[in-house]
Amino acid sequence: MATYTPMIQQYLKIKADFEDAFLFFRLGDFYEMFFDDAIKASRELEITLTSRDGGGEERIPMCGVPYHSAPNYIEQLVKKGFKIAICEQTEDPKQAKGVVRREVVQLITPGTVMEGKGLLEKENNYLASITNLDSLYGLALTDLTTGENKVTTVSSFQDLLNEIYSVGAKEVVLSKDFNEELLKQLKDRCEVTISYEESTDIHEIEPLVQNLKEDHLKITFAKLYRYLQRTQKRSLEHLQKVEHYQLNHYMKIDLYSKRNLELTESIRSKGKKGSLLWLLDETKTAMGGRMLKQWIDHPLMDKQAITTRLNMVETLIERYFEREDLREQLQQVYDLERLAGRVAFGNANARDLIQLKKSLQQVPAIKELIKSIGNDYAEKIAKGIDPCAGVTENLEKALLDNPPLSVKEGNLIKDGFNKQLDLYRDASRNGKAWIAQLEQQERQKNGIKSLKIGYNRVFGYYIEVTRANLHLLTEGQYERKQTLTNAERFITPELKEKETLILEAEDNSIELEYQIFTDLREQIKESIPAIQNLAKQLSELDVLQCFATISEKRHYTKPSFTNDSLFIKDGRHPVVEKVMDRQEYVPNDCTMGNGSNLLLITGPNMSGKSTYMRQVAHAAILAQIGCYVPASEVSLPIFDKIFTRIGAADDLVSGQSTFMVEMLEAKNAIANATSNSLILFDEIGRGTSTYDGMALAQAIIEYVHEYIGAKTLFSTHYHELTILDQKLDQLRNVHVQAVEENGKVVFLHKIKEGAADKSYGIHVAELAELPVQLINRAKEILTELEKDPKIELTQTSEVNEINEMAQLSFFNEELEKREKKTTISSKEMQVIEKIKAIDILEMTPMDALNELYKIHKKLK
Numbered sequence: 001m002a003t004y005t006p007m008i009q010q011y012l013k014i015k016a017d018f019e020d021a022f023l024f025f026r027l028g029d030f031y032e033m034f035f036d037d038a039i040k041a042s043r044e045l046e047i048t049l050t051s052r053d054g055g056g057e058e059r060i061p062m063c064g065v066p067y068h069s070a071p072n073y074i075e076q077l078v079k080k081g082f083k084i085a086i087c088e089q090t091e092d093p094k095q096a097k098g099v100v101r102r103e104v105v106q107l108i109t110p111g112t113v114m115e116g117k118g119l120l121e122k123e124n125n126y127l128a129s130i131t132n133l134d135s136l137y138g139l140a141l142t143d144l145t146t147g148e149n150k151v152t153t154v155s156s157f158q159d160l161l162n163e164i165y166s167v168g169a170k171e172v173v174l175s176k177d178f179n180e181e182l183l184k185q186l187k188d189r190c191e192v193t194i195s196y197e198e199s200t201d202i203h204e205i206e207p208l209v210q211n212l213k214e215d216h217l218k219i220t221f222a223k224l225y226r227y228l229q230r231t232q233k234r235s236l237e238h239l240q241k242v243e244h245y246q247l248n249h250y251m252k253i254d255l256y257s258k259r260n261l262e263l264t265e266s267i268r269s270k271g272k273k274g275s276l277l278w279l280l281d282e283t284k285t286a287m288g289g290r291m292l293k294q295w296i297d298h299p300l301m302d303k304q305a306i307t308t309r310l311n312m313v314e315t316l317i318e319r320y321f322e323r324e325d326l327r328e329q330l331q332q333v334y335d336l337e338r339l340a341g342r343v344a345f346g347n348a349n350a351r352d353l354i355q356l357k358k359s360l361q362q363v364p365a366i367k368e369l370i371k372s373i374g375n376d377y378a379e380k381i382a383k384g385i386d387p388c389a390g391v392t393e394n395l396e397k398a399l400l401d402n403p404p405l406s407v408k409e410g411n412l413i414k415d416g417f418n419k420q421l422d423l424y425r426d427a428s429r430n431g432k433a434w435i436a437q438l439e440q441q442e443r444q445k446n447g448i449k450s451l452k453i454g455y456n457r458v459f460g461y462y463i464e465v466t467r468a469n470l471h472l473l474t475e476g477q478y479e480r481k482q483t484l485t486n487a488e489r490f491i492t493p494e495l496k497e498k499e500t501l502i503l504e505a506e507d508n509s510i511e512l513e514y515q516i517f518t519d520l521r522e523q524i525k526e527s528i529p530a531i532q533n534l535a536k537q538l539s540e541l542d543v544l545q546c547f548a549t550i551s552e553k554r555h556y557t558k559p560s561f562t563n564d565s566l567f568i569k570d571g572r573h574p575v576v577e578k579v580m581d582r583q584e585y586v587p588n589d590c591t592m593g594n595g596s597n598l599l600l601i602t603g604p605n606m607s608g609k610s611t612y613m614r615q616v617a618h619a620a621i622l623a624q625i626g627c628y629v630p631a632s633e634v635s636l637p638i639f640d641k642i643f644t645r646i647g648a649a650d651d652l653v654s655g656q657s658t659f660m661v662e663m664l665e666a667k668n669a670i671a672n673a674t675s676n677s678l679i680l681f682d683e684i685g686r687g688t689s690t691y692d693g694m695a696l697a698q699a700i701i702e703y704v705h706e707y708i709g710a711k712t713l714f715s716t717h718y719h720e721l722t723i724l725d726q727k728l729d730q731l732r733n734v735h736v737q738a739v740e741e742n743g744k745v746v747f748l749h750k751i752k753e754g755a756a757d758k759s760y761g762i763h764v765a766e767l768a769e770l771p772v773q774l775i776n777r778a779k780e781i782l783t784e785l786e787k788d789p790k791i792e793l794t795q796t797s798e799v800n801e802i803n804e805m806a807q808l809s810f811f812n813e814e815l816e817k818r819e820k821k822t823t824i825s826s827k828e829m830q831v832i833e834k835i836k837a838i839d840i841l842e843m844t845p846m847d848a849l850n851e852l853y854k855i856h857k858k859l860k
């Protein structure tokens with residue numbers, strides 16, 4: 001280190017404290033990065049890697065980004081999950097003795113980023129912290145952009161992952177001693193950036209946690225707070241009182257099921273488009289959009305609270321004109337929560353304050369409007385609304401309507417707001433008027449029409465005379481200052497005197513405007529809690545009007561609640577219906593409860609089984625968030641949990657096979673469901689061999705029937721399972737209707753009572769346009785198989801395993817009979833597997849011949 005230049009030594013010293021971040025080291029107009037940071041950043045940002053002599057033996061890798069375009073680069077890095085330490089020069093280079101003093105002024109991380117396109121308007125940007133207390137976990141969440149703080153206790157690591165995934169936390173703060181295996185899971189499953197904080201101080205957070213009883217939650221939050229303090233190094237005054245929420249007050253939907261049901265992001269696009277959130281989002285404000293997502297993530301279980309929301313939605317549907325007015329007013333409301341955050345953080349500019357003003361100006365009318373619609377809940381919201389009139393008034397009086405982006409160039413404050421500012425402005429305006437007059441005077445005096453007085457930064461004010469007119473001037477009249485090709489520029493002592501006055505007045509005025517602006521911003525800080533509360537009320541209103549709007553637009557129905565039975569008439573899948581056009585969608589009924597809690601759904605692939613199952617889950621979720629439901633009549637029990645096993649998404653991240661994921665999801669449901677839960681099992685057992693899969697499917701059905709009693713929809717292509725209705729009294733068969741027309745299958749997407757009479761696999765293959773020869777061959781084979789009942793072969797080891805399970809009573813006699821009939825020898829099985837594994841396109845004719853020879857030999 002000794003051989004490095006003092007600046008590089010300074011760099012290394014600072015970098016040592018920020019090892020896991022890119023250090024943006026300010027050097028003049030650039031942020032430079034050195035050593036490994038430079039190599040990595042040049043790759044991530046696609047910028048040129050250079051090098052620099054740093055006093056050591058080898059040149060130091062270096063790359064840099066211009067100061068003014070740094071936000072773009074920072075945004076790119078944050079989006080990729082990196083952290084950036086901003087290191088500024090903290091003394092005037094002219095005053096510095098030796099190396100200029102530099103300090104990290106802020107650490108920007110995925111969970112603390114305050115601006116930029118990476119911040120989605122309608123999504124919270126949560127930073128989380130976790131503490132571990134025996135088998136419990138404390139979870140604290142902060143959205144620095146809005147100031148929202150929440151804590152909760154979770155009783156298992158799985159629930160913790162669920163919650164972190166569901167709120168979409170970007171970064172998690174832990175202690176260094178956090179369990180490594182769990183840490184890996186956290187990183188893999190939730191794709192979060194990890195940060196560490198060891199120290200906590202409960203006293204400093206006391207004002208924010210007064211309502212909190214549990215010490216471990218205080219500690220969890222204190223950890224988060226300390227991390228923010230250490231990394232942000234600025235006012236955190238907008239942080240709101242910490243809210244303690246209990247997960248068991250909400251319907252529980254685990255991480256897999258949230259993904260499967262595509263509640264907030266679609267499986268295909270991994271984005272909002274195509275999800276339930278996307279469909280529902282008729283919110284007019286960013287805050288409402290965020291609250292909508294929170295509500296979808298946490299459906300209620302308290303009937304009273306749900307009904308309150310539903311009644312308000314009903315009122316808003318009935319009051320069409322008021323709702324339209326409300327929507328228009330909300331449209332004018334900007335993101336009050338994030339504006340308040342920027343005010344506290346000290347990075348709100350005059351345009352932000354204009355947005356604040358415009359938003360607040362809408363509030364009195366909104367308040368009046370909702371007071372008038374005749375609903376208790378609306379009345380309550382209206383009462384909670386404080387329009388912050390003082391703030392509006394101040395902003396109206398002080399700020400010009402179209403201020404520039406920069407707050408250091410003037411043009412922010414209205415005339416008449418501040419006496420001193422008016423004086424400066426007068427001086428400057430008078431000076432300018434005097435100059436305009438002087439121009440007239442000099443033109444007349446010299447008889448030069450084109451004489452003009454101009455201004456530039458280098459020479460200040462000057463008199464300009466074109467070369468052609470120079471002869472008209474009397475010698476010594478003006479002092480020559482600059483010669484151009486076609487003109488001469490002059491000054492006079494009088495002009496310079498005025499210039500000093502004007503420039504001084506302008507400087508003073510700009511400085512004073514900045515001062516007034518920051519004072520105003522400081523003053524608004526006092527109203528931040530009121531603005532945040534207002535934001536909450538408006539967000540709620542926005543979500544409720546959104547429910548009313550979508551319910552009316554898409555013809556949804558108000559649900560009612562029962563203790564056990566479920567009845568949905570003409571139910572539709574909200575998203576599929578939207579995508580495909582309502583006319584085409586075939587509505588379906590669903591009846592459960594009263595002794596029939598298990599629906600076994602059979603029908604061909606692609607006939608609509610999973611759509612049907614999902615629409616039941618969506619109905620329950622919509623009802624419990626307080627929205628109407630796509631159906632013509634709906635009554636439902638209040639569900640405590642929803643579990644799904646749908647689709648066959650490999651869990652690539654954690655390297656688990658499709659079948660393992662399938663089984664994990666099934667286990668999760670079986671271990672946690674209660675009689676008040678809803679379970680959707682779609683084609684369970686499909687990921688393994690037929691008998692294996694069928695055995696598991698049946699055993700799962702029996703188990704749910706026997707021990708859980710949850711309302712369960714179970715779709716299967718194992719036709720054989722339909723006879724279970726004779727044995728399990730809660731099980732009812734339904735099927736998706738399909739008809740054959742001219743040898744082709746047509747799906748009607750209609751759910752009917754009873755079991756499907758046959759399987760349509762080959763027809764689906766036909767629909768998928770597999771080659772005609774192949775389809776014909778399959779048909780031939782099928783006919784053969786159906787004709788020939790004596791394909792009698794010995795059992796594979798796999799089937800032996802199943803037989804063992806059967807002895808353990810997982811199997812019924814029917815199934816055993818069927819197995820014996822159709823098993824094939826292990827030798828043949830191996831050959832089949834081998835053929836399946838062959839990649840024909842990668843083979844030469846010779847290879848193919850060799851393979852065929854081997855197969856032939858084996859079968860002999």
Ligand code: ADP
Binds near residue numbers: 612
């Ligand atoms: P399965 O689970 O039986 O394989 P899906 O539920 O995935 O079938 O449905 C296959 C396709 O059929 C869907 O993508 C959708 O386009 C269409 N579909 C499903 N249900 C309906 C319905 N009720 N009305 C109209 N089209 C439907």
